[in-house]
Amino acid sequence: MTVIHVPGSKSGTARALVLAAAANGTSTLVRPLRSDDTEGFAEGLTHLGYRVGQEVDLRHIEGRPSGPAVTDADVHCRDGATTARFLPTLAAAAASGTYRFDASAQMRRRPLAPLTEALRTLGVDLRHDAAERHHSLRISASGIRGGELTLDAGESSQYLPSPGSQNSRTVRVPEPTPSPGVLMSTPPHHPPTSYGSVASCHICGAIPAVHAVVRGHRGLVVTLRFLTEEGAFCRTCGTATYRRMTSDTLWQGWWGLLSVFAAPVTMVMNIGARSRIRALPHPVGNLRPQLAPGRRVLARPPALVIMAALVVALGAVVVPKLIPHTQPTFTAGDCIRNHAKWPEQDLEEVGCSSPEAEYWISDGDKCWGRDWLLYLEYSAEKKTLCAHPMSK
Numbered sequence: 001m002t003v004i005h006v007p008g009s010k011s012g013t014a015r016a017l018v019l020a021a022a023a024n025g026t027s028t029l030v031r032p033l034r035s036d037d038t039e040g041f042a043e044g045l046t047h048l049g050y051r052v053g054q055e056v057d058l059r060h061i062e063g064r065p066s067g068p069a070v071t072d073a074d075v076h077c078r079d080g081a082t083t084a085r086f087l088p089t090l091a092a093a094a095a096s097g098t099y100r101f102d103a104s105a106q107m108r109r110r111p112l113a114p115l116t117e118a119l120r121t122l123g124v125d126l127r128h129d130a131a132e133r134h135h136s137l138r139i140s141a142s143g144i145r146g147g148e149l150t151l152d153a154g155e156s157s158q159y160l161p162s163p164g165s166q167n168s169r170t171v172r173v174p175e176p177t178p179s180p181g182v183l184m185s186t187p188p189h190h191p192p193t194s195y196g197s198v199a200s201c202h203i204c205g206a207i208p209a210v211h212a213v214v215r216g217h218r219g220l221v222v223t224l225r226f227l228t229e230e231g232a233f234c235r236t237c238g239t240a241t242y243r244r245m246t247s248d249t250l251w252q253g254w255w256g257l258l259s260v261f262a263a264p265v266t267m268v269m270n271i272g273a274r275s276r277i278r279a280l281p282h283p284v285g286n287l288r289p290q291l292a293p294g295r296r297v298l299a300r301p302p303a304l305v306i307m308a309a310l311v312v313a314l315g316a317v318v319v320p321k322l323i324p325h326t327q328p329t330f331t332a333g334d335c336i337r338n339h340a341k342w343p344e345q346d347l348e349e350v351g352c353s354s355p356e357a358e359y360w361i362s363d364g365d366k367c368w369g370r371d372w373l374l375y376l377e378y379s380a381e382k383k384t385l386c387a388h389p390m391s392k
């Protein structure tokens with residue numbers, strides 16, 4: 001898609017319209033000037049078979065590098081000088097067809113000599129109905145053959161040819177023309193690609209935008225609140241909304257009884273909206289301030305806190321399982337101390353001469369009195385062992 005930011009002038013809008021008509025695919029003009037001249041231009045394009053769409057502040061034109069879509073048309077150029085000069089050149093590019101152009105009485109009085117001569121030099125069959133080199137005129141199109149052309153653009157840059165021809169041409173302009181309109185004699189080297197209907201962002205008004213539902217979740221002990229923001233988002237405002245909602249969900253989404261399920265589901269449901277918003281090109285033509293996207297979700301404090309908590313929780317569960325638990329085993333004659341309270345046993349071997357030694361071990365058949373029987377796991381051979389209190 002090509003988005004052209006048109007300066008709000010009559011001449012800029014007319015030049016953008018003719019470029020869009022001659023280009024490949026659909027072009028969108030953002031906030032073109034609306035005036036009788038530009039409306040007349042758009043109407044003329046429609047009569048020539050170009051598809052021209054209108055939305056608030058936007059104009060879409062399906063371009064046709066091969067010229068008009070119809071082979072017979074009557075076009076009234078009203079009072080528009082650019083219309084009267086540009087549209088005949090578009091029509092002349094058609095492979096075949098008959099096109100009649102007329103204009104207001106005032107426009108009929110203005111001469112078209114350079115246009116007439118230029119098109120005739122390029123082999124176009126152009127005839128004036130009343131006065132030679134004035135509207136009204138008739139073009140019997142059979143394509144513009146290539147060639148070399150000297151054009152005096154000093155009078156008006158509108159005479160520089162529109163990029164409607166498939167054949168190569170060389171145009172010599174004897175006098176440099178001060179008008180920026182000369183730029184339009186350069187054919188578009190990178191034709192825009194086709195683009196469907198264009199919505200504008202409901203937050204900032206920029207285009208293009210895509211319809212999306214961005215979700216959030218807030219858990220409040222027993223109640224679950226599902227938050228949605230729905231509308232057409234441009235890439236910037238959509239990214240900002242997604243990041244804010246997701247970050248809020250990470251922060252506020254865990255405090256309800258069912259939130260453990262609701263929060264992850266909410267975030268998964270946002271994936272589609274996020275990828276559609278992400279696929280948009282950079283927005284242009286915003287009418288109101290855009291939302292600031294801010295930092296990525298994963299770089300925000302809620303995500304960092306949640307991730308830290310997950311890491312800690314994971315560590316608490318997984319790490320003890322990864323570290324092999326070495327169970328001490330004893331044989332008769334060892335000395336131990338118990339870190340638990342009998343009959344619980346958390347036994348550690350200590351030196352028999354150490355002051356920490358509390359019990360000494362004997363085989364089970366030698367148990368008596370105040371001895372404790374050890375858990376079987378403390379014997380490598382699963383034999384019964386006894387712990388005798390050390391006599392101090």
Ligand SMILES: [Zn+2]
Nearest residue numbers: 201204234237
């Ligand atoms: Zn926006």
